[in-house]
Amino acid sequence: MSVTEVSSYHRAPEQTPEAPQGCPVNGFNPFAADYQADPYAVLDGLRDTPVFYSHELGYLVVTRMADVSTIFLDPETFGSQNVQDPLFPLGHSAQEVLGAPDFNPVAVMSNRQSPDHGRIRNHTKQGFSNRRMRILEPYIRSRSHALVDELLAAGSPAEFASLFAHRLPGETIFRFIGFPSSDDEQLMEWCSDRLAFTWGKPSEAEQTGIAQKMLAYWRYCRDFVAARVEDPGDDFTSELLAVHHSDPEQLSRLEVESIVYGLSFAGHEIVSNFLSNALICLLPRRSHWNELCANPSLIAGALEEVLRFESPQTSWRRVANRDTEIAGVKVPAGTNILLSLAAANHEPGCFDDPNPNIFDIHRPDARNHISFGKGIHFCLGARLARLEAVVALEVLTERVPSLRLVQGQSLERFANITFRGPKSLLVAWDQASD
Ligand code: HEM
Numbered sequence: 001m002s003v004t005e006v007s008s009y010h011r012a013p014e015q016t017p018e019a020p021q022g023c024p025v026n027g028f029n030p031f032a033a034d035y036q037a038d039p040y041a042v043l044d045g046l047r048d049t050p051v052f053y054s055h056e057l058g059y060l061v062v063t064r065m066a067d068v069s070t071i072f073l074d075p076e077t078f079g080s081q082n083v084q085d086p087l088f089p090l091g092h093s094a095q096e097v098l099g100a101p102d103f104n105p106v107a108v109m110s111n112r113q114s115p116d117h118g119r120i121r122n123h124t125k126q127g128f129s130n131r132r133m134r135i136l137e138p139y140i141r142s143r144s145h146a147l148v149d150e151l152l153a154a155g156s157p158a159e160f161a162s163l164f165a166h167r168l169p170g171e172t173i174f175r176f177i178g179f180p181s182s183d184d185e186q187l188m189e190w191c192s193d194r195l196a197f198t199w200g201k202p203s204e205a206e207q208t209g210i211a212q213k214m215l216a217y218w219r220y221c222r223d224f225v226a227a228r229v230e231d232p233g234d235d236f237t238s239e240l241l242a243v244h245h246s247d248p249e250q251l252s253r254l255e256v257e258s259i260v261y262g263l264s265f266a267g268h269e270i271v272s273n274f275l276s277n278a279l280i281c282l283l284p285r286r287s288h289w290n291e292l293c294a295n296p297s298l299i300a301g302a303l304e305e306v307l308r309f310e311s312p313q314t315s316w317r318r319v320a321n322r323d324t325e326i327a328g329v330k331v332p333a334g335t336n337i338l339l340s341l342a343a344a345n346h347e348p349g350c351f352d353d354p355n356p357n358i359f360d361i362h363r364p365d366a367r368n369h370i371s372f373g374k375g376i377h378f379c380l381g382a383r384l385a386r387l388e389a390v391v392a393l394e395v396l397t398e399r400v401p402s403l404r405l406v407q408g409q410s411l412e413r414f415a416n417i418t419f420r421g422p423k424s425l426l427v428a429w430d431q432a433s434d
Helices: 033-037 039-044 065-072 092-098 116-128 130-154 160-165 167-177 181-191 194-199 204-230 236-246 253-266 269-282 286-294 296-309 341-345 382-399
Strands: 051-054 059-062 315-320 324-326 329-331 336-340 426-428
Touching: 033 039, 039 341, 059 065, 065 324, 065 336, 065 341, 092 204, 116 130, 116 236, 116 253, 130 160, 130 167, 130 382, 160 167, 160 269, 167 181, 167 236, 167 253, 167 269, 167 382, 181 204, 181 253, 194 204, 204 236, 204 253, 236 253, 269 286, 269 296, 269 382, 286 296, 286 382, 296 382, 315 341, 336 341
Parallel strands: 059 336
Antiparallel strands: 051 059, 315 336, 324 329
16 A cells, blocks of 8 residues: 555645635744744734635644634544645655555544544543553653653753653553563654654655654564564553454454554654643743642643643644535635644633633643544543653652753754644753752
8 A cells, every 4th residue: 555545544645725715815834933933922913814824834724712623523524634644745755665565554543534433443542541541650650750860860951851751751652552661762763753754844855764764663563563463461552452353343453553553653752742841831930830849739730731831732634525614714625724723722712811821820721722632533642641741740840849941042843833842951950859
C-alpha cells in the first residue's frame, strides 16, 4: 500500500482548493515568527472574523469555541481523515521511501471513520483502564524521582526539556506499549521529528530523513508485535493481541500494529510539551508555584489551567464531507478545516472569569477547555496525560521547591501548526534544594 491510498495512516495531501466563495481571506500564517512567539496575541486580533481562509495553509480556519465544538460533535459532516496527513506535498524521495511495499500502517483511530473507528476505539480504550493506570502510577512516580535525581546531579542551571520533559512521557508510553527499556534511545530518535513531517514545513531532504525513520520505526513495531504473539506480556500490545486472537474480525493484526505505531507519537511529544508549558506558566508566577508546593492537591486544577492557557496542542484538523455552512460561511465538500483550539481556549465569554488571557490556577471552569477535543474522537490518552503531569509536578514541587526559569532565555519552538512547546527550557534552583 502506498502513502496515497485512502485508508493508509498518512495520505499525501491533495491539491489545495481555493477559498470558498464569499469566505473572508487573510494572511494568517501560523509559521510566521509572531504567531510562533505568541499565537494568542495574533488570534485575539482576528476575533472579528471567526471563520476565514488561510492561503498559506489552504485551510479554512475556525476560531470560535461554539463552532469548534459543533464541528467536533458532527463527525458525519466533518471527517477526521486528514488529521495525520502531511500539511504540504511530499517530495519524490520521501514518497519513494514510504512507497516501500512493507510500509503499510492503516488509519486506526484519530483518522479512522465510523463505524470502524468505534469498533477499534472500543477495544483500544480497554487498555487505558483504571487497572492499567494503577500499574503505571508507581512507575511514573519512580521515574520522576529518578529523573529529578539526574537533573540535580547535572547541577543548576540545567536543561529541563531533554533531562526530564522529553524522557518521562517517552519512557511511560514505551512501557505502556511494552517496548523494552533497552530500546528507548533508538525509539526516541526514530519518533523525534514526526511532528515536522505531518504538521510542519520540512524541506525535501528533511522529509526524506524523517520518512526513513518512520519506515524503520514501522518495521520495529511489526517485529515487536510478532514477538508479543509468541511471548505475551502484561502490556497494552498483548491486550490488543488477545482481542485479535479471540476474534480477528474485531481487530486485525495490521490494526494492532498500526495502533502501536500511532500511539508512540500520540502519547509522547505532546506530554513533553505539556510538562514544559506547565513550568513556563507556573515558575514565573511565584505565588502560584509556592501554593502548589504548600498544597499539592491544587496541582490537578492548576494543570487544567495550563491546558487552557498554554495548551501543548493549539489546533486540530477536519475536512468537510459534504457541502455545509459554518457561522454563515458556505463550505463546499472537500474543504480542509483547521480548528483553532488556542483561539477557542482564550475566547472572551467562554469561561466565568471575563479575562481569558489571565492565568489563574483557581479558575473554577478551566476544565472546560477544548485541548483534548470533543465527541467520538475525544483524546483517548487524556487520563494518562493528566496522571503523568500530576505525578511529575508532585515530585518537582516536593523535591525542588526553589525551581525557577533561568532569566533572559528566549524560548525557541519547532515551527508547526499544531503542537506547542519549547525546544529547550533552562531551569535553575537553590543548591540547598538538592
Ligand atoms: C496533554 C496531552 C494531550 C493532548 C492535549 C491531547 C490532545 C488530543 C486531541 C485534541 C485529540 C483529537 C480529539 C478529537 O479529534 O476530538 C486527541 C486524540 C487522541 N489522543 Fe491525545 N492528547 C494528549 C495526550 C495523549 C496521550 C498521552 C495519548 C496516548 C497515550 C493520546 C492518545 C490519543 C489518541 C489515541 C487519540 C485519537 C482518539 C480517537 O480518535 O478516538 N493523547 N488527543
